[in-house]
Amino acid sequence: MKLNYKIIFYFLGSLLLFNGGFMLLSALVSLICQDGVTLKLFFSGLIPIMVGSIVMLINKNHKKEMNKREGYIVVTFGWIVMALSGTLPYVLTHSIPGFTDAFFETMSGYTTTGASILHDIEAMPEGVLFWRSLTHWIGGMGIIVLAIAILPLLGIGGMQLFAAEAPGPSADKLHPRITDTAKRLWLIYFGYTVAETLFLWLAGMTFFDAINHALATLSTGGFSTKNASVAYWNHQPIIQYIIILFMFLAGTNFVLSYFAFKGRVQKVLQDEEFKLYCWFILIFTIIVSGIIYFRADLALSTIEHPMVWGKAESAIRHGLFQVLTIITTTGFVSADYTLWTHFLVVFFFGLMFLGGSAGSTSGGVKVVRHLIMIKNGFMEFKRSLHPNAVLPVRYNQRAVAGDIVFNVLAFFILYMLSFIIGALVFSMLGINFESAVGLSASSLGNVGPALGNFGPVTNYAALPGIGKWWCSFLMLLGRLELFTVFILMTPFFWRNR
Template sequence: MIHHREIAKIMGALLVLIALLMLPAVGFSWYYDENAWPLLISMGISGLVGSILFLSFSKQDQNIRKREGYLIVALSWIFMSLFGMLPYILSHQIPSFEDAIFETVSGLTTTGATILTDIEVMPKGILFWRSMTQWIGGLGIIVLTVAIFPLLGIGGIELFVAESPGPTSDKVHPRISETAKRLWYVYVGLTLSATLLYWVGGMTFFDAINHGLTTMATGGFSTKNASMAYYDSAFIQYVAIFFMFLAGTNFTIIYFGLMGKVRRVLRSDEFKAYTIAVLALAIILFYPIAAGGNDYELAFRKSLFQVVSLVTTTGYVTDDYTQYGQGATFIFFMLLFLGGSAGSTAGGIKFVRHLTFIKNSWLEFKRLIHPRAVVPLVINGDRVTGRIITHIMNFLLIYLLTFVLGSLALSLMGYDLATSLGAVATSLGNVGPAIGQVGPVDNFAFFSPIAKIFLSFIMLLGRLELFTLLILFTPFFWRTN
């Protein structure tokens, strides 16, 4: 039996938190002498509904099991999307439902795809809320609430597991709530550091804080139509590269590094593979970009920037990477399937899954020669169990199947093959730019209402790493026994 009242209580707490997180956007609206009423009314609606739900069921004290955990996480992203789009609709900046829900889901899932054709005319308060949605979704609002739920008498471990379903068991503290708190301290600290360096580099404070939020969230929303290409500054772009790379790193690795536990960092096979892959890909793509007429430093910076941006699923752009030939375009398209590290704010498949798949495939040749030998798969010095290997293989299969079927669906809606492949790949990987009509200098405004709703679902599916959402569509999930 599913504990519906406990779920309603937690939904209420989340909506109250969303309302409070709208407050800084109201402050920017007042500072820039804009109409703050759309944000205030959105705060009021979210806070009122949340308070009613929470207070009505505040005396509920039932254990949250895995079933409730998955349902709460899925519903929380739906509730956040529906209430998070209110500022867009009430301000008439994005009046249609399908556009508003697409922009909100894209923000919360840190995809960064947009339907806006002129970002710079948007009110500052709305733009800040747009960036804030990415920062909220970056490390996951459930991870934040797990840190504060004990104060409300709500357990959090099942929410943490459902929100972070990637194959990583690293913890910085035995208690889940302490782990969540410390990860959020790192997240906030790095966001403030990025904001300060952007500001020192020449951005206005408003632009700096917006880009600080969306960089650490690996979201890619910018306050400029040209994204990071607007800032013709090597300093700003290298700052972005550095913090995007950090945001795509497992946050427990960053925490151990900050605590001086260098051995814990160096023993991470995923971190080593992630670092080597980024550098190797940047070197490979340096040549076609340099051949395009750029000097060596600029070519390397463009190559490294776009590789880091796509691998970490941030989606900032400094260049139209589709202009460097079919080979380079194909490589950039394949980057949409990499993803950052497990336990990072990045989306995508994640390096640890690729690493497990490659190592297991390589060991399979050895098992064929020595069928009776026990050939264990070891990652980070630990033996990977058969159950985890099976889980990763199933994930990769379902991911590929979702990509193929999603691309087929868009093609049947009338879109060309490159656009269909690109839109589904970038939505599922939560990246932003892709190929076809959704390249680095394009947007998603031309899609039909049904296509936007469909891609919004794909973005949610990718952000929750498939299983958390798909399990709700299985009959045995709803069985009472």
């Protein structure tokens, strides 16, 4: 079957329109803040809107059907098109003059990685900072899922796109119609963002800082409006507790939030992934907080004076904050954890491979995949003892199909191979071992802060140009969960059948 190129280009054109609309919103913020770049941001939005309109007009006479192959192409190239057009506000305002740096910052935004090349964030115009945070928010729930919600207006069905955007092992639907599912997820996402903005504002942030940090938290992105990130508010613990709460919610399956709002709390509490997610956070927080508390000479001294709210409270808060920000791949920073003993550096490096829940805005491998791999490992021991017994892996009291187990195992193998190759490429660019493995794990997991020369209190500006492009590729690869990108690299995908 030949590819329906017209529908592909038509959809990419609609994404440009969508992107341009958000750029115009940034121009409005710029006008309100009077930061001097309003006109440039306006033209930044106008260009993709004009190009998108022309592309849509040329390809308006397309077949309405979209198969899986076209879905994969639209998802992958949709992200690339969004990232390319998203560089315009940086380039036209001269906030980030180099295209490589602008593309890196934009891809980091859309993939909710949060890695940055900016040295002085606070010197940036407010309209540009708002656009930077918006790239997080758009990418958080998935630009493609949002587009599915409006596809009926274009006369196109969106099931194939949802499958390509969310290729994880769970296919729990809120509603039989995928467009209604997307709308419900976005309503929850938007509601959480509004709620966090209000809470942060009431807690003492300016409204501008509050909305930007809400956009970055719910998307598990991590871009801040301050050079010190959330450490800027170390003297206001209530702000950090609010961010902790919403990082936790952003790292859970948004479907569970829907069930909770519908009063089906029991379904949330019985979910195996959610329970393991909570146990991970609790156990890891106890470990980190204990080390911070008992090694105060190395840890608390790098955070704040422990007498602000008490030594124990400070240790627990910063331990919980850093565990959550890495597990959920948000990437906010409350302190330089690379100074918290060598054990904790290795510990946090390991957490970069964990990830949040499936159906969340987090990156990484995802808790449910770890759960299925652990259960399958135990089942292999039982199968060795009882070779003739039928022992399926069970998840939420239901047997998991064999092909899903194989999919999870294949994903993990590909993920680790991608990490190893990623680190090898960085080492070829002359980057030391600690920094290379940190960069690879952080980029692929969409975490943000890495290790070594690219730790939580530094940025990625020192990376060579090729390294930034490689980082951008790993970010995209991790955000689209490997298969969506890798399948486009296979010869049989492009054969007309």
